[in-house]
Each structure stands twice: as C-alpha cells, then as structure tokens.
Amino acid sequence: MAGSSISNNKNDNKGENSEEYNKEKEEMKEISLASLNPMHQSSLWPQLDLTRAAIKGNWEERNPTILLPNQSDDISHLAVDIGGSLIKLVYFSRHEEHSPDDKRKISIKKRFGISNGSRRSYPILGGRLHFVNFETGKLDECLDFISSKQLHLGGLDSPSWHSGTRPHDNPIIIKATGGGAYKFADVFKERLGVSLDKEDEMACLVAGANFLLKAIRHEAFTHMEGEKEFVQIDHNDLFPYLLVNIGSGVSMIKVEGDGKFQRVSGTNVGGGTYWGLGRLLTKCKSFVELLELSQQGDNSNVDMLVGDIYGGMDYSKIGLSASTIASSFGRTIAETKELLDYRPEDISLSLLRMISYNIGQISYLNALRYGLKRIFFGGFFICGHAYTMDTISFAVHFWSKGQAQAMFLRHEGFLGALGAFMSYEKHGLDVLRAHQLVERFPMGFPYVGGKIHGPPLGDLREKISWMEKFVQKGTEITAPVPMAPPGTTGMGGFERPSSRGIALRSDASAALNIGVLYVVPTLEEFPLLADPKTYEPNTIDLSDHSELEYWFMVLSEHLPDLVDKAVAGEGGTDDAKRRGDAFARAFSAHLARLMEEPAAYGKLGLANLLELREECLREFQFVDAYITIKKRENEASLAVLPDLLIELDGMNEEERLLALIEGVLAANIFDWGSRACVDLYHKGTIIEIYRMSRKKMQRPWRVDDFDMFKKRMLGCGDKKLAPYRRALLFVDNSGADVVLGMLPLARELLKRGTEVVLVANSLPALNDVTANELPEIVAEAAKHCDVLRKAAEAGGLLVDAMVSIDDGLVGNSTSIPLMVVENGCGSPCIDFRQVSSELAAAAKDADLIILEGMGRALHTNFNAFFKCDVLKLAMVKNQRLAEKLFNGNIYDCVCRFEPGGELR
Ligand SMILES: Nc1ncnc2c1ncn2[C@@H]1O[C@H](COP(=O)(O)OP(=O)(O)O)[C@@H](O)[C@H]1O
Ligand SMILES: CC(C)(COP(=O)(O)O)[C@@H](O)C(=O)NCCC(=O)O
Ligand SMILES: [Mn+2]
Structure with a gap:
C-alpha cells in the first residue's frame, strides 16, 4: 500500500543520504544537438576551435565535413535560467560517434552523390544537450558544478580552454535568463x-516551447483521469x-x-x-516530500x-455535487482545531488541488x-506529476465544457533555459527536425526517472557497479502516479483522489520523463512512404495492457538465453x-518501469521495446551478441547454396518464382529472437530445419498474394510488363535467411534486369545480418554464381571481398549492379521515419520494396503503405501474433503484395 511503499522508499533523498550520490550532479537527461555553423557565429556564441581546420574529402562537395583537429570532444556550451525556486542549466557537449567510411560506404556515396553529414549547407556535428537543475537557494552547489565541469570555459578559441585560465581582455559570456540573471550576475562574475x-x-520560454513542439515527436501530451x-x-x-x-509564479503567454x-x-x-505555503504548514523538508505527502x-x-454546507446533498441546480470543493481550506475555520490537528x-x-485547479x-x-x-x-511545478496534470486538465475541460484541452510538455521545466541556449545562434538548433533526433533511455533511467543528477558514467566499470548498487532497488520500483482515475463527479468538482493506497514510485512525483536525444544528422524520412504524416511503424500498440504484459513476459523469458549468447560470444570471460x-x-x-508506466518513454510500441533491448546490450558493450552463431550459420548456408542454385536453374520461371518466395519464407525460420524457434534448433541441424521448413510450405499461405506478385513479375499470357527498375530488398537474419532466401531472390531480379539494393541493418540486432557483413557474404555467394558476381562487381560492392576471384571477369560486365546500403537502424524492426541517407538516396529510383521478416514486415510496417509496390514476406514465429493479426497459427506464412501509387 502507498504508505509502506513511500516510507520504505530507499530512493528518497538520495542526495542527502548517500555520500555517493552527493556528488551526483549531472542530469541524466540529455539532448543531442546539431552543432554550430562557423559561418554564422556571433561573438556571443562560445567559439569552436578552428585552428588547423581542414576540409575532409572533396572540396567541391556541397557539404563537406570540416575537421577540427584542435577541438576538444568534450566541448561544452552553457545557458542558464535562474528562477525564483530553481536554477535550470542546459549545456551542450559535443559527442560524435565516428564510424570510418569503409569501401562499401564510399562506393555508395559516389553512386548516389551523397555528401558527408547532411544535405544542409553546414556540417552538423553530433552532440548532446544536458539538462540539470538546482535549487536557487543552493546557488553555490550550482556554481561548483559549473566550475567542476568547466562549463563556463566552454569551447573558447583560446589556449586557456585546456589550462582553465584565460586572458582578462576576453570576457566569457554565458546566456542567461530568469530574474536571477540580474540578481546573481555579480556572483557569477566573482x-x-x-x-x-x-x-x-x-522570449526564452516561447523559443524553448516552439522548438520542442516542432522538433520532438512525442513532446506534447494530454493527461486526463490518469490517461496519458x-x-x-x-x-x-x-x-x-x-x-x-x-514556475514560482505563473505566466500566460499568447504565442502566435x-x-x-x-x-x-x-x-x-x-x-x-x-x-512555500506547503513547507510552512507541513514542515516538509523538500518539494518532493511535500508532493509525496499529497498522494x-x-x-x-x-x-x-x-x-458540508448542504447537509450532505448535491447543489444540483447549479451543477455542483456534494463532493465539490466549495472552499479550499474552508474546514480549517473550525475554532476548536489547530494546525497540528x-x-x-x-x-x-x-493545497495542490487549490493551486492546480485555480491555474x-x-x-x-x-x-x-x-x-x-x-x-x-510548462514549468517545474508540474514535474510530471499525474495528479497535478489531471487536476489542471479537469479544470480546463470542465470550465470550457470540453472545448479546450490542456496539454503538457515533457521538457516542461527547461523551456526558458532551452530558449536561452538557442539564443546563442539561430542556425544550429532550430532547424533540427524530428527525424534527426533519436531519444534513448540510459540504463539508470528506470531507477531514477530522469530526476537524479547522476555522475557521468562514461566508464563501463562505473556503470556496472552502479547497476549492482541499484539491484536491490530494482524490486522496489512501485507504481508511479497515477493513481486510479480521480473519480470526477461530472458536476464541477472532484471526488477525493481514489488513489489513496496505491503505491507511488519513490521519485515519480518529480520524475521528468526525458531520455537522451541523440542527433543523427544523416537520418532522413524514407521518401517512399505513402503518407509520412499518418505513418505509424508499430503494428502492436502496447498501450493495450494485456499486450504489454504478454511481451513483457516474452522478453523476460528470453533474457537468460540472450545473456548466455552475449557472454559466450565474448568468450565467457568474467x-x-x-x-x-x-x-x-x-x-x-x-x-x-514500462509495465508500470507504459508511456514513460514516450509512445510505446513493440518495436521500441525490441530496440531498447539492443540499445541496452550496446550500453554494456555487447556489440554483437550473436556473432558466433551468425558466422556458423552463414558458413553452413553458403555450403549448400550451389546445390540450391542448380535446383532453381532447373525449373521453369513460374516454378522458380514460387520456389524463391517459398525459400524466403522457409528460411525466415532462422530467428534467434523467437523462443519457439530457438527451441526448435535443439532438434536438428540448420540444413535439416531448413528442409523441414520448406517441406511444410503449403499454399495458400495465411496471407497469400503470390499470384498477384507473379502476374506483375512474369506477366499474364503474352502480356509482359517491363521489369522493375530498382528493388530495395530489406534483408533480415544471417545464415539461411539471407543466403538461401534473399540472395537467390535478388539473383532472380538481377537476371530480369532489375537493379537490386540489399538493405541491411547499420548495427547488429539479434541474428540480423548487417550492412558491414553483407559484402563478404555476397562475395562468398558470388563464387558460385556469375549473376551475383558480375552485378556486385559492377556495383563496386566487391572491392576487397573479391580478391580471390578470377581477375579476367572484373570489369567485363554490363550487368545491373548489386548494392548494399545500410538502413540506419540497430533493431530487428524498422521505423521508416528515420532511415539512413544512403537508403533515402537509393529509394529515389526504386519501384519495388521487399520487406522480409517478422520485425520489419509484421511487428512494424504490416499496415504501412508505400508509393511503390511492396512485397511483405515473413514467417510468423509467435502464436499470439499469428492469432492477433489474422486468426492464424505459429509458422504461418505471409506473402502480402501491395501495388503502390496509382495502382492502389
Ligand atoms: N525539486 C524541486 N525543488 C523545489 N521546487 C520544485 C522542485 N521540483 C518542482 N518544484 C516546483 O517548481 C517550482 C519552480 O518552477 P520553475 O519552473 O523552476 O520556476 P522558477 O523559474 O520560478 O524557479 C517550485 O516553486 C516548485 O513548486
Ligand atoms: C525479434 C523478432 C521480431 C525477430 O524476427 P525476424 O524479423 O527475424 O523474423 C521475432 O523473433 C520476435 O518477435 N520475437 C519475440 C517473440 C517470441 O519469442 O515468440
Ligand atoms: Mn531478424
């Protein structure tokens, strides 16, 4: 019950109780940002160190990358909002993930004329924006923090950046807003x-709000009766x-x-x-404590x-129920009682209801x-507190008779500081768009709800011991707000919160649900989406609690096996x-955490959960948990590929096309993300399972548009259609899936004169094949297949990988090339709102999309429409999903063909 959960709460006042967390001063909420345009720097903007700056690559490129060799990677820029209650800091640290251009990338860039970075007229550098807050009464703590992190020296073009000293004639200027910018100016100077x-x-509040509402996808939300x-x-x-x-006080601003x-x-x-009043009346030591009391x-x-006034009756004539508050604190007029009573x-x-309702x-x-x-x-008063939001929403809804709606912002407390930060320059932040921002939730998030100023846990050992320390607390994460629906009367008042007795997560009262937003400047919207505005990647919406419970169970059960694989993949070391x-x-x-508050990380779909798992693995430096399995399966499949190709070549084109699609569906059984399949792998070798899977391919499949696809590919009678110009094949798993399924299909398309683009993950996820791994696999396959070889060579794909191939053939080919592009994802699913620039460029001339696998074709995109034809191929390796999607069964197959554009 609530009482015990709150009083036992070990997360409470961490800063006060534990020495360790006394030094925790860095907020774990960050936003990555695009960096700066050196062309437009104002003197106020902390300068980048441009000494020895050099253009990397081709000078004629429109958007060349500029290398800044003398620029520290930890460069920081700071803006402050000093309010009556709290000081808010927003600071930027550049943080770029460098992945060197390999030959595949270089050839793709050349092929599509993609420049480095982005299409914009300035280089965007990676970075993160950190959000930190302090009580204004503890200004010293804030100054110590700034000083210890050297935020005030941020990136100035001077040798003092490293030494920490600076010449007197070059004053450091920090953007500041809020009354404290005036009141404490001298203290900052001293x-x-x-x-x-x-x-x-x-102006800062408005700039901050406008930016957030435009650039961050799930920034605004409604909160009514506990529903977010x-x-x-x-x-x-x-x-x-x-x-x-x-904030301390309230501003109402009309924004046009x-x-x-x-x-x-x-x-x-x-x-x-x-x-203030709450502290006086309750003797609470902290705001969080006060809010928790209210629960x-x-x-x-x-x-x-x-x-109370009407003898227990409603005053229904004017729409007031008996439980409506007639007068806040009105009962305390009783002369017989004192405050302590x-x-x-x-x-x-x-107090909370009085103030929220009034506002x-x-x-x-x-x-x-x-x-x-x-x-x-916005403002810190709300601090993610469900009851506060419900009360405000109720008031707006009630007084407007449902005509107006209250909306809240996830970065509510930081509007002013963000606006101040943006006022440094108008070119960096404000052009960012949602597709370039990726929000991530670091490992500590479930424990601290984005609230605690955690130490910068760059070091993996620190991360692990941090986790170990929190392991006890893991079991204590209790339900956050809300509470059950507050039980409004519908007659202009509230019932008492019926939530009393429901546990409040220790820190939920002040938890800001803000993760880490990385800017990935190269991400773009997939140009072939039929309607980007209505596109929703997830098929399964986890706001349905029974779905969430089911997938929670599936992923939890899968965890020990995943950990085994990940640990074994790295030699099983301590x-x-x-x-x-x-x-x-x-x-x-x-x-x-998500079971208790499904919307804590933004809108939650199954794809988010699956991606979260991969991100979490990466956070603990498991780069590729399935690497050993992938290698083994690639080798086994490549060994049987020649026989399969011979078998296919012996068929007529109708038989062959069917065999190819069957092959893709059958080979999609090799999925280490599915419990059922993993159990299956104990029962036979890869090849045995593949054969068994092929044998079981009975048409009609659960979704079977094969005949429509065949008609488009082979025509009908004498009527032939022109071949597809370019097909994007979104490949899925390593081993048989790609080698025996997708590559033979690619080969068929190539033979028919279609350019083939193999689209693979940028980062590993389960046993999915990655864009880095594919050229070598294609090279191996090409040893047994002229079509693949010639196409790949002509596409410049087989640069290194083909050294062992007979030189005489190189360059003789006039075949349509075969390319590999990365999709920009590190997940078993794909969100077409954010794909790599390579893929976006390759998509421009494509007229066929083939999405393969459960993750990309069922969990996501099953209901998505595209501007061109799309073929969705997958084997359903989960009973519940099969039932949910089409009343089917595990191992059912899906072959869905949807003509795009005008054909639809
Ligand atoms: N940890 C906290 N400490 C103090 N007040 C908090 C805290 N979290 C939320 N608040 C609430 O937020 C208010 C301050 O909101 P804020 O937007 O920062 O305004 P200001 O700029 O006036 O300081 C406080 O008056 C209090 O009601
Ligand atoms: C993670 C996956 C989407 C990968 O499937 P794929 O895209 O490789 O076909 C799939 O294995 C899955 O939904 N697994 C969880 C369900 C289960 O274990 O039954
Ligand atoms: Mn997969």
Whole structure:
C-alpha cells in the first residue's frame, strides 16, 4: 500500500543520504544537438576551435565535413535560467560517434552523390544537450558544478580552454535568463569570472516551447483521469496557442509564431505558493516530500465541500455535487482545531488541488478571452506529476465544457533555459527536425526517472557497479502516479483522489520523463512512404495492457538465453559475465518501469521495446551478441547454396518464382529472437530445419498474394510488363535467411534486369545480418554464381571481398549492379521515419520494396503503405501474433503484395 511503499522508499533523498550520490550532479537527461555553423557565429556564441581546420574529402562537395583537429570532444556550451525556486542549466557537449567510411560506404556515396553529414549547407556535428537543475537557494552547489565541469570555459578559441585560465581582455559570456540573471550576475562574475548575457525570460520560454513542439515527436501530451496520450502536433498548425508556465509564479503567454508573442496574463498563485505555503504548514523538508505527502492525503478533512454546507446533498441546480470543493481550506475555520490537528498529507493535497485547479481555470479564461483552443502547460511545478496534470486538465475541460484541452510538455521545466541556449545562434538548433533526433533511455533511467543528477558514467566499470548498487532497488520500483482515475463527479468538482493506497514510485512525483536525444544528422524520412504524416511503424500498440504484459513476459523469458549468447560470444570471460548480469538487470528494470508506466518513454510500441533491448546490450558493450552463431550459420548456408542454385536453374520461371518466395519464407525460420524457434534448433541441424521448413510450405499461405506478385513479375499470357527498375530488398537474419532466401531472390531480379539494393541493418540486432557483413557474404555467394558476381562487381560492392576471384571477369560486365546500403537502424524492426541517407538516396529510383521478416514486415510496417509496390514476406514465429493479426497459427506464412501509387 502507498504508505509502506513511500516510507520504505530507499530512493528518497538520495542526495542527502548517500555520500555517493552527493556528488551526483549531472542530469541524466540529455539532448543531442546539431552543432554550430562557423559561418554564422556571433561573438556571443562560445567559439569552436578552428585552428588547423581542414576540409575532409572533396572540396567541391556541397557539404563537406570540416575537421577540427584542435577541438576538444568534450566541448561544452552553457545557458542558464535562474528562477525564483530553481536554477535550470542546459549545456551542450559535443559527442560524435565516428564510424570510418569503409569501401562499401564510399562506393555508395559516389553512386548516389551523397555528401558527408547532411544535405544542409553546414556540417552538423553530433552532440548532446544536458539538462540539470538546482535549487536557487543552493546557488553555490550550482556554481561548483559549473566550475567542476568547466562549463563556463566552454569551447573558447583560446589556449586557456585546456589550462582553465584565460586572458582578462576576453570576457566569457554565458546566456542567461530568469530574474536571477540580474540578481546573481555579480556572483557569477566573482566566482566564475563570467558575464551573464541576459535574454528576455518570456522570449526564452516561447523559443524553448516552439522548438520542442516542432522538433520532438512525442513532446506534447494530454493527461486526463490518469490517461496519458501523446499529441501529434502539426507544425503548420501550431499557432496560435496559450503557453502557461507554472514556475514560482505563473505566466500566460499568447504565442502566435516564432518570436511572436504577448504575455497576456499571469497569477501570483503558483509553484512557489505550493512549495512555500506547503513547507510552512507541513514542515516538509523538500518539494518532493511535500508532493509525496499529497498522494496519501484526503482533502475533505481540510476543504469545505458543497456537501458540508448542504447537509450532505448535491447543489444540483447549479451543477455542483456534494463532493465539490466549495472552499479550499474552508474546514480549517473550525475554532476548536489547530494546525497540528490536521494531517500534513491532507493539507498538502488540499493545497495542490487549490493551486492546480485555480491555474487551470484562469488559463482557460485567458484562452477564451483570446480565442485560443490549445493550452500548453510548462514549468517545474508540474514535474510530471499525474495528479497535478489531471487536476489542471479537469479544470480546463470542465470550465470550457470540453472545448479546450490542456496539454503538457515533457521538457516542461527547461523551456526558458532551452530558449536561452538557442539564443546563442539561430542556425544550429532550430532547424533540427524530428527525424534527426533519436531519444534513448540510459540504463539508470528506470531507477531514477530522469530526476537524479547522476555522475557521468562514461566508464563501463562505473556503470556496472552502479547497476549492482541499484539491484536491490530494482524490486522496489512501485507504481508511479497515477493513481486510479480521480473519480470526477461530472458536476464541477472532484471526488477525493481514489488513489489513496496505491503505491507511488519513490521519485515519480518529480520524475521528468526525458531520455537522451541523440542527433543523427544523416537520418532522413524514407521518401517512399505513402503518407509520412499518418505513418505509424508499430503494428502492436502496447498501450493495450494485456499486450504489454504478454511481451513483457516474452522478453523476460528470453533474457537468460540472450545473456548466455552475449557472454559466450565474448568468450565467457568474467568481465563478460559481469556485464551480462548488469545488462539483464538494467533491461529488466526498463521492462518493470514500462509495465508500470507504459508511456514513460514516450509512445510505446513493440518495436521500441525490441530496440531498447539492443540499445541496452550496446550500453554494456555487447556489440554483437550473436556473432558466433551468425558466422556458423552463414558458413553452413553458403555450403549448400550451389546445390540450391542448380535446383532453381532447373525449373521453369513460374516454378522458380514460387520456389524463391517459398525459400524466403522457409528460411525466415532462422530467428534467434523467437523462443519457439530457438527451441526448435535443439532438434536438428540448420540444413535439416531448413528442409523441414520448406517441406511444410503449403499454399495458400495465411496471407497469400503470390499470384498477384507473379502476374506483375512474369506477366499474364503474352502480356509482359517491363521489369522493375530498382528493388530495395530489406534483408533480415544471417545464415539461411539471407543466403538461401534473399540472395537467390535478388539473383532472380538481377537476371530480369532489375537493379537490386540489399538493405541491411547499420548495427547488429539479434541474428540480423548487417550492412558491414553483407559484402563478404555476397562475395562468398558470388563464387558460385556469375549473376551475383558480375552485378556486385559492377556495383563496386566487391572491392576487397573479391580478391580471390578470377581477375579476367572484373570489369567485363554490363550487368545491373548489386548494392548494399545500410538502413540506419540497430533493431530487428524498422521505423521508416528515420532511415539512413544512403537508403533515402537509393529509394529515389526504386519501384519495388521487399520487406522480409517478422520485425520489419509484421511487428512494424504490416499496415504501412508505400508509393511503390511492396512485397511483405515473413514467417510468423509467435502464436499470439499469428492469432492477433489474422486468426492464424505459429509458422504461418505471409506473402502480402501491395501495388503502390496509382495502382492502389
Ligand atoms: N525539486 C524541486 N525543488 C523545489 N521546487 C520544485 C522542485 N521540483 C518542482 N518544484 C516546483 O517548481 C517550482 C519552480 O518552477 P520553475 O519552473 O523552476 O520556476 P522558477 O523559474 O520560478 O524557479 C517550485 O516553486 C516548485 O513548486
Ligand atoms: C525479434 C523478432 C521480431 C525477430 O524476427 P525476424 O524479423 O527475424 O523474423 C521475432 O523473433 C520476435 O518477435 N520475437 C519475440 C517473440 C517470441 O519469442 O515468440
Ligand atoms: Mn531478424
């Protein structure tokens, strides 16, 4: 029950109780950012070190990469928002993941004329934006933090960047907003030697909100009766809106565009009122404590309800139920009672409701006054607290009679600081778009909910011991807010929160659900999506709790096997075992967190869970858990490929096409992500299983559009259609899947004059084949196949891999080339909103897409439409999914052909 869960709460006040966490000062929420345009630097922007800067690659390229050899990788830039209650820091650290261009990449870049980085007219460098906050009353802590991380020296073009000293004639300037930018300017100058460049607070709030609403996909959400729902904001239909920032006090700003706004109202009853009055009345030591108290409160002991006045009856004539609050704190007029006679829990809840309800009501009145339908609420007062949001939402909904809607922002507390940060320059941040931002949730997130200022755990050993320390706490993650629906009366008031007794996650009251947003400048929207606006990658929506429970179970059960493979893949060393253990804990904690609050990481689909698992493995430096298995299966499959090709070549074209599709479906059984299949592998060799799988291919398949596809490929009678120009083949698993399934299909397309682009993962995921691995596999296959060889050579694919091939054949070919491009993903699924620039370029001339495998064709994209023809091929290796999608059974096959564009 709530009481015990809260009082036993070991996550509480970590900073105060534990020495270790006393030094935790770095917020674990980060956003990666595009970096700077050296062309447009203002003198205020901390300069990059451009000494010995050189253009890498071709000078004639439109967007060459500029190397900055003297630029520290840890360069930081800082902006501050110093409010009445809290200081918010936003700082940028450059953080680029370098993956050297291999020959495959170079040839693809040449082929498609892709320049480095992005299409824009400046090089975007990777980086992260960190969010940190301190109490304003503890300014010293904040200054120590800035100083220890040298944030105030951020990237200045001076030798002092390294030495930490700086010449007096070159003042350091930091962007600052909030009242404290004035009040504490001298302290910053004295302690850190920096000048604060003051930016208007309202302008910063608006700039921060506009950026977030445009660039971050799941930034805004509604929160009604415990239900959180993300809102897709149409960039072209964002304005006008009312921005209500609930900080110490409250500002209400009518926003009509970028930089176009007016502060129309406000109220002095805000977050400071709750925290200040609450502290006085309850003797709470911290804001979090005060909020937690409210979770166990019953405000009817403090508030005067309509029923108190009307002898237990509703005042239905004017729509007020007996439980409606008639007068906040009205019961405390009783002369017989003193403050100590009231429970602090009840006082806290009463205060929270009074203030939230009041702000909701005033906000709506202002929205009404200015004809604004949408209201976004920000400010640290909300701090992800479900009951606060529900109360505000209720007020807006009730007073507007359902006409207006309250929306909340995930980065609620950092609008001003973000706006101040953006005011350094107008060219870096504000052009970023959602497809370039990837949000990741680091391993500590389930434990600390993004709240605790964790140490920068760059070192793997630190990560592991951090996990080990938290292992006890893993079992204590209890339900966050909400609470059960607050039970509104529908008559203008609230019932008491029916949530009393439901456990509150220790830190949920102040947990900001913000992960790490990496900027990957090279990511693009897939150009062949029929309608990017309505595209939803996930087929399974995990907001259905029974689905979530099922997949939670599947992934949990699969965990020991995955850890075994990952550890074995690295020789089973003690180090690998320890990492394996820590990974299992971290991933289990993510799962537990999401079970309790499915929307904690944004909108949750199955693809997100599967990707999270891969990311978590990478965090513990398991680069490729299935590497040994993949190699073994590739070799076994390559050994039988020649026989398969001979068999195929002996067939007529109709038989062959069917055999090829059957082959793809049968070979898709080699999937180490499926429990059922893994069990199967104990029962026979790869080749035996493949044969068994082929034998069982009975048509009609569960989804069987083969005849339609055949008609398009082979024509009908004398009527032949032109071959496809270019086919994108999204390959799935290593071994038989790619070697005996997809490569023979690729070969057939090549023979028919179609350019083939093999699209594979950028990073390993389960036993999926990667773009790095494919050229070698193709080279091996090509030893047995002229078609593949010639095509690959002509495509420049087989540069290194083909050294053993007879030189006489090289360059003689006029065949259509075969290419390998990376998809930009490291997951068994694919989200077409964010793919590599290589793939986006290759897609431009494509007229056929073949999506293979459960992850890419069923879990994601089963319902997706494309501008060109698409063939979705997969074997369903999970009973529940087969039942859910088409009332089918495990091992059913899907061959779905959907003509694109005008044909549909
Ligand atoms: N950890 C916290 N400590 C103090 N106040 C907090 C905390 N978390 C949330 N708050 C609430 O947030 C309010 C401050 O919000 P904020 O947006 O930072 O405003 P300001 O800029 O005025 O400081 C506080 O008055 C309090 O109600
Ligand atoms: C992870 C996968 C999507 C990979 O499937 P693939 O794309 O390789 O066909 C699939 O194995 C899966 O959904 N596995 C979990 C379900 C299970 O164990 O039954
Ligand atoms: Mn796979």
